[in-house]
Amino acid sequence: MAFTIAIDGPAAAGKGTISKAVAAHFGFAHLDTGLLYRAVGAKVLAGADPVEAARALRAEDLEADNLRTPDVAQAASKVAVIADVRAALVDFQRAFARRDGGAVLDGRDIGTVICPDAEAKLFVTASVEARADRRYRELLGNGHDVTLEDVAADVRARDERDQSRAAAPLKPAEDAVLIDTSDLTIEQAVARAIAVVDAVRG
Numbered sequence: 688m689a690f691t692i693a694i695d696g697p698a699a700a701g702k703g704t705i706s707k708a709v710a711a712h713f714g715f716a717h718l719d720t721g722l723l724y725r726a727v728g729a730k731v732l733a734g735a736d737p738v739e740a741a742r743a744l745r746a747e748d749l750e751a752d753n754l755r756t757p758d759v760a761q762a763a764s765k766v767a768v769i770a771d772v773r774a775a776l777v778d779f780q781r782a783f784a785r786r787d788g789g790a791v792l793d794g795r796d797i798g799t800v801i802c803p804d805a806e807a808k809l810f811v812t813a814s815v816e817a818r819a820d821r822r823y824r825e826l827l828g829n830g831h832d833v834t835l836e837d838v839a840a841d842v843r844a845r846d847e848r849d850q851s852r853a854a855a856p857l858k859p860a861e862d863a864v865l866i867d868t869s870d871l872t873i874e875q876a877v878a879r880a881i882a883v884v885d886a887v888r889g
């Protein structure tokens with residue numbers, strides 16, 4: 688049985704954490720689609736052509752250990768503007784979404800472009816301040832030498848690029864349920880997301 692849960696939203700809103708927890712709760716597979724763009728971004732930083740890198744992307748590229756750095760995040764949001772890069776990544780995401788046993792995909796355009804017919808759609812958001820603060824703590828915890836100001840600037844720059852691009856801009860699908868995590872604990876946000884999916888599954 689295929690069942691797709693699309694979870695979109697801006698950087699550091701809690702999508703990744705919620706997606707993993709929702710996938711574990713329902714026993715579904717999970718794809719963090721940001722990793723596809725990060726893997727392409729990392730190849731571009733190493734000198735590759737973005738469209739060629741996207742067309743040649745392999746599953747093992749998603750396991751590179753440098754994909755979570757701020758430099759790769761910025762490179763990812765730059766390659767994500769290129770329509771041919773996005774097009775090269777569509778089939779992989781759609782096949783994953785319709786796999787047997789159910790799938791959770793998180794990203795920016797899952798409910799709008801990749802899986803407009805997803806059975807459940809969520810748009811997870813939070814204030815810029817809450818998101819910058821969370822990403823700052825996460826990067827510090829991973830040993831990165833960053834300041835809160837730099838992280839906030841990075842989040843704003845990516846928001847701006849993701850929302851203003853012509854190809855699949857970041858926006859909620861019309862039928863997505865909005866979850867603002869600014870004042871929610873992880874447990875509360877996950878419980879809301881599960882309740883939304885339960886309501887659809889009946």
Ligand code: C5P
Pocket residue numbers: 698699720721722724725760763764765767793794795796797845849
């Ligand atoms: O979600 P994450 O922060 O890992 O994504 C990195 C970048 O990849 C985002 O800033 C965005 O520009 C891009 N992206 C996208 N579409 C997706 C997932 C990520 O454009 N479905």
